[in-house]
Amino acid sequence: MKVPFLNFHETHQKLKPELMKALEETLDSGEFILGSQVDRFEKAFAELMGADEVIGINSGTSALHLCTRVCNVLPGDEVITTPFTFMASAWCISYEKAVPVFADIDPSTYILDPAKVEAAITEKTKAIVLVHLFGQPAPMDEFVALAKKYDLKLIEDCAQSHLATYKGTSTGLIGDCGAFSFYPTKNLGGLTEGGLCVSKDKVLSDQMRLLRNHAMPDRYSYLDVGYNYRMEGFAGALLNVKVKYLESWTQRRQAIASRYVEGLQLEGLRVPPVLEHAPSVYHQFSVCYENRDALVNYLNERGVATGLFYPRPLHLQPVFEELGYQEGDFPVAEKTCGEIINIPVYPEMEDDQVNYVIDTINSFSG
């Protein structure tokens, strides 16, 4: 049996008539930048996550950048984040010429560890960028308490956590502001680049809305240094078609993950915990295994594709060489990079494929 790592081809074939209609409507309307399709998508996503409003952006990376801008992160400020994430979580710090400061992660959830963050706080610390990695909400009570205690801004990277909730509140609405991505492989994957910003604070939302469009409230007056971070009409139109299915796709991801949690029995394989107050939406299902490469080869040879997010922590990337970090600085993140395996989890997976993945992993003998 073959189990690809992702398979959205069939979904797109099934949705093709709807998708083509949405493209045609946009073409006919001439609303290529922002416009009514983007408005509709913003409303639909805001309603799903329980937000008053969200702001459609041209990518998750741009959305994160707007978050650092409205949190007033300035050159020389320190911003603490995780070394175990996609690089864009840290770009938003560098874009403002602030200093990324890394702290280690929790070995079971792979999420930034609040105790390690507290130890890294200095007088220069302005904000924390936390990542709800692989769809697992971060421990927000602890982070909110830290932000209060030290007067810090909390930026949530929700690129992988669509519809995930922490104690009933959607990620992105707990800290000061949040950024989502609609990169095609995400839980809500667009068919173009795409992202959005959200904040429960109307002042910040208004600022993000202004900054995404050149800080130009009306033609041609500019209130600030703005950006062209607008969502395109075609992006909004296509996302409008797919967003209707996001809840059911999320449930299917969670059902597959439950089968993995129950079924995976290989000794030494570490499976992420299931947190009732903060259920994961399983953008990835990630396990750790000491003899990782042998298990990966075994799975790949038997038709089970795997992912490897992330093979190298951010503090050891060439771009951050001047920050002076060394191997051994964040032992949990570094060990995780050497042991992580992402196994297939997507709504299109069939039950027999899920069983096959479980049986193949369990049959590995080292």
Ligand SMILES: Cc1ncc(COP(=O)(O)O)c(C=O)c1O
């Ligand atoms: C954790 C994380 N942050 C930020 C991003 C950036 O999003 P985008 O690719 O839409 O710019 C991604 C995804 O690519 C991501 O996985």
